[in-house]
Amino acid sequence: MKTIVKPAHKAFILLSGVALWTGVLWTGAIGTEPGDPISPRATGVAAKCPNDIGIAEAPGVIFADDFESWGGDGATTPADKWHGIRMNQTSRTRAVPGNVSAAGVQGPGERVLEIACWHEKGKSQVGGLWLKLGNYSHSNEGLGDGYDELYVRYYMKFGENYRAVRNHGSNLGGRDVTMKNAAWVGMAGIRDVSTRGYFYSGLQPWGERGSRELEMGFYSYHLDKKGPWGARYKVRKRIPIRVGIWHCVERHMKLNSVERSTGKANADGLEELWIDGELSIRKEGLRFRRVPHLRIASFSLETYYHGLPEEFGRTNPIKVYFDNVVIARAYIGPITPKRLEHGPRGKAIGDAAAIFFAVTFQ
Numbered sequence: 001m002k003t004i005v006k007p008a009h010k011a012f013i014l015l016s017g018v019a020l021w022t023g024v025l026w027t028g029a030i031g032t033e034p035g036d037p038i039s040p041r042a043t044g045v046a047a048k049c050p051n052d053i054g055i056a057e058a059p060g061v062i063f064a065d066d067f068e069s070w071g072g073d074g075a076t077t078p079a080d081k082w083h084g085i086r087m088n089q090t091s092r093t094r095a096v097p098g099n100v101s102a103a104g105v106q107g108p109g110e111r112v113l114e115i116a117c118w119h120e121k122g123k124s125q126v127g128g129l130w131l132k133l134g135n136y137s138h139s140n141e142g143l144g145d146g147y148d149e150l151y152v153r154y155y156m157k158f159g160e161n162y163r164a165v166r167n168h169g170s171n172l173g174g175r176d177v178t179m180k181n182a183a184w185v186g187m188a189g190i191r192d193v194s195t196r197g198y199f200y201s202g203l204q205p206w207g208e209r210g211s212r213e214l215e216m217g218f219y220s221y222h223l224d225k226k227g228p229w230g231a232r233y234k235v236r237k238r239i240p241i242r243v244g245i246w247h248c249v250e251r252h253m254k255l256n257s258v259e260r261s262t263g264k265a266n267a268d269g270l271e272e273l274w275i276d277g278e279l280s281i282r283k284e285g286l287r288f289r290r291v292p293h294l295r296i297a298s299f300s301l302e303t304y305y306h307g308l309p310e311e312f313g314r315t316n317p318i319k320v321y322f323d324n325v326v327i328a329r330a331y332i333g334p335i336t337p338k339r340l341e342h343g344p345r346g347k348a349i350g351d352a353a354a355i356f357f358a359v360t361f362q
C-alpha cells in the first residue's frame with residue numbers, strides 16, 4: 001500500500017516548450033504551495049510527467065492507478081493499490097479494454113475501470129473502489145494520520161446509454177478513530193457531523209433526470225451545512241459533461257485549521273473542482289472538523305444509485321468509466337503530451353497523440 005507521506009511539495013518551475021513541427025505552443029507556469037489560489041488553467045504535477053509516465057513516483061504524489069496492471073479477468077486489484085472493491089448482486093467493477101481518448105485519438109494505456117450497475121427491484125446499487133489514506137478502521141492500522149489537504153484527479157466517461165438518474169459519486173473524507181461511535185464516511189442524514197466524528201464530501205454528476213448532459217458538483221457533509229443532507233456549492237463556471245466523452249476531473253480538499261490553544265475551528269477550509277483543467281467550483285470558508293487529528297483518510301471511486309430504472313437491466317447496465325487516477329499533495333492537472341523526440345538531424349518527431357493532447361488538454 002503506497003500511502004507513505006513524501007516530502008511536502010514545494011514550488012516547482014516548469015519550462016516552456018515549443019512543439020516545432022506542430023506549431024503548437026505550450027507554456028509552463030510556476031507551481032504553487034498547496035492551498036494557494038490556483039489559476040483556472042494552472043499546470044501541475046502531470047505537466048512534469050508527459051502521458052502520465054512515472055507520475056506515481058513524482059514528488060507529492062501519494063497514489064496512482066492507471067488500471068493497466070489489474071489481473072485475471074480484470075476484477076483483481078494489484079496488491080499495492082486499493083483496499084476494497086465492491087462485489088455484490090447489483091454491480092460489477094472491473095478493468096476492461098480501453099483508454100482515455102477523444103476526437104478519435106487515443107491517450108496512454110490499454111485498460112480502464114468500468115463500473116456497471118443494474119436494476120433490481122427495491123434495491124439501491126453501488127459499485128466501485130475504496131482506498132484508505134490513513135488510519136480509518138482503528139487507530140493502530142499503521143496507515144498514518146491521513147492528510148489535511150489533497151488533490152484527486154481522474155478521467156471519467158459516462159457510457160453511451162447513460163442518462164441522468166438520482167445518484168451519488170465518489171467520496172473524500174475521514175473519521176475520528178479516537179471516538180468510539182465515529183460514523184463511517186458516507187453516513188447520511190446527520191446535521192452536525194462533528195457529533196459523530198466524521199466528514200466527507202461527495203463529487204457526483206448532477207443533471208435533469210433522463211438528460212445526456214450533466215455537470216459535476218459537490219455534495220458535502222461539512223460542519224456548517226444547514227440540514228441533515230449534503231450541501232451543494234455554487235458553480236462558478238458551468239462546464240457541461242457529455243455522455244460518451246472522456247473528461248478530466250480534479251478536486252481539491254483543504255481542511256480547516258483548529259486553534260490548538262482554544263480549540264476554535266477556523267472557517268478556512270476549501271474545496272475546488274476543475275473540469276478538463278478549467279476551474280468550475282471554488283468554495284471557501286468551509287469547516288470540516290473541530291479536532292486537528294481528524295484528517296482525510298478515505299477515498300472512494302464509486303457510483304451509487306437510489307434505485308435504477310428498469311431499463312438498466314443486468315444485460316444492459318448503466319456504465320461509468322474511469323482511468324488515470326492520481327492523488328497528490330499538489331495540483332495535478334490533465335495529462336500532458338508526450339515529449340517530442342528529436343531525430344538524427346535535430347528534427348522534432350512525435351505522434352498524433354502529442355498533437356491531440358497539446359491542443360485538447362493545454
Ligand SMILES: [Ca+2]
Nearest residue numbers: 066109111323
Ligand atoms: Ca489505463
